[in-house]
Amino acid sequence: MEKILQVKDLRIQFNNGKEKIQPIRGVYFHVNKGETLGIVGESGCGKSVTSLSVMGLLPQKTSEIVSGEILFNDRDLSKLTEREFRKLRGNEISMIFQEPMTSLNPVFTIGKQLSEPLRQHKKMSKSKIRETIIAVLKQVGLPRAEQIIDEYPHQLSGGMRQRVMISLALLCQPKLMIADEPTTALDVTIQAQILELLKNIKRKNDMSLILITHDLSVVAEMCDRVxxxxxxxxxxxxxVNELFDQPLHPYTQGLIQSLPSNNKRKSKLFSIQGQVPKPSEIKEGCVFANRCPFVFGKCLTETPPSFQKGKHISKCWLQDPEGMEVKHIGESSTVIS
Ligand SMILES: Nc1ncnc2c1ncn2[C@@H]1O[C@H](COP(=O)(O)OP(=O)(O)OP(=O)(O)O)[C@@H](O)[C@H]1O
Structure with a gap:
């Protein structure tokens, strides 16, 4: 399968003057053409920092990609200048954020804001720009597109604003869209509509989608891989089916066990004890060791490699194969036998 994005051994460092922290340490994943990849994890696990690095939106002064590659169609985005990123962002890769009100500028009309990427990336006449915007507003299911184009964000409901954000991300027909918690700020019925819309748009536009969420039920509904x-x-x-049927990592098992549907009515909801460690608190050994119900000696002293069984990868000593052939992920796979 053709890979549109490959993140390899990504390591990101923040330096706030007082201390250096590495919230992303050796991250590998890829996105196949046309698929939806879910990225899940609790708050603070590094989902947003990872996606911002793909968009070239990390704070320039305080952050640094210290190692690794972000290959988008074989072009390494970690090496791009801001000028090069501007040609790519909103054009070939676009992103939808959680809170549409903070991403839309309250003082400009919807039409003005949506015309920006078209002016920047496509050579179009004013009338063609207006026509394209109205067509995209209709594509995302907004009623009265001809009027909405001249309205301001505060005149729209939360669900409508999120549809405007999706149309903004769609305007230049990107090959990859990153949606960071796109429905968290919306109420449940609107959430379902927006997810359905994203699904349809992805299919129609032959796009790849990265869906960042802490909600496993959204993952089950939307994603091909996780x-x-x-x-x-x-x-x-x-x-996705394999992850829910046979989660290998105790952290994933805990996340699945915490789903309300996996808890008996009236019984106390299961939750994973403890908290995600801050980047500055990470010690040697497995990062999950202090919360893991299956922790044993080696977990506290040695960082587990990523063990691979078919397409299923898990970074846990419990998967230490004892004679089975597994590989570290990455290009230079090491076979342990
Ligand atoms: N600009 C920054 N400067 C310093 N540290 C940061 C910065 N942005 C994020 N971090 C730290 O990086 C870690 C990962 O944060 P990130 O926002 O990626 O988590 P997340 O999984 O997306 O969480 P959430 O679901 O709450 O958005 C956190 O410890 C966070 O405090």
């Missing part, structure tokens, strides 16, 4: 992040590392990767 990457589970914990404390700046990918701890598990699998096709």
């Amino acid at each position: 990457v589970v992040m914990y404390a700046g590392e990918v701890v598990e990767e699998a096709e």
Whole structure:
């Protein structure tokens, strides 16, 4: 299968003057053409920092990609200048954020804001720009597109604003869209509509989608494959059915067990004890060791490699194969036997 994005051994450092922290440490994942990849994990696991690095939107002064590659169609985005990124962003790769109100400028009309990427990336006349915007507003299911184009964000409901954000991301027909918690700020019925819309758009536009969420039920509904992040590392990767049927990493098992549908009515909801460690608190050994119900000696002293069984990858000593052939992920795979 053709890969549109490959993140290899990505390591990101923040330097706030007082201390240096590495919230992303050796992250590997890829996105196949036309698929939806889910990235899940609790708050602070590094989902947003990873996606911002793909968009070239990390704070320039305080962050640094210290190692690794971000290959988009074989072009390494980690080496791009801001000028080069501007040609790519909103054009070949686009992103939808959680809170549409903070991403839309309240003082400009919808039409003015949506015309920006078209002016920047496509040579179009004013009337063609207006025509394209109205067509995209209709594509995302907005009623009265001809009027909405001249309205301001505050005149729209939350669900409508999120549809405007999706149309903004869609305007230049990107090959890859990153949606960071696109429905968290919306109420449940609107959430379902927006997810359905994203699904349809992805199919019609032959696009790839990265869906960042902490909600596993959204993942089950939307994704082909899933990457589970914990404390700046990918701890598990699998096709969606496999992940739910046979989660290998104790962290993923905990996340699945915490789903309300997996808890008896009236019984206390299961939750994983403890908290995600801050990047500055990470010690040697497995990052999940202090919360893991299956922790044993080696977990506290040695960082587990990523063990691979078919397409299922898990970074846990419990998967230490004892004679089975497994590989570290990455280009230079090491076979342990
Ligand atoms: N600009 C920054 N400077 C310093 N540290 C940062 C910065 N942005 C994020 N971090 C740290 O990086 C880690 C990962 O944060 P990130 O926002 O990627 O997590 P997340 O999984 O997306 O969480 P959420 O679901 O809450 O958005 C956190 O410890 C966070 O405090």
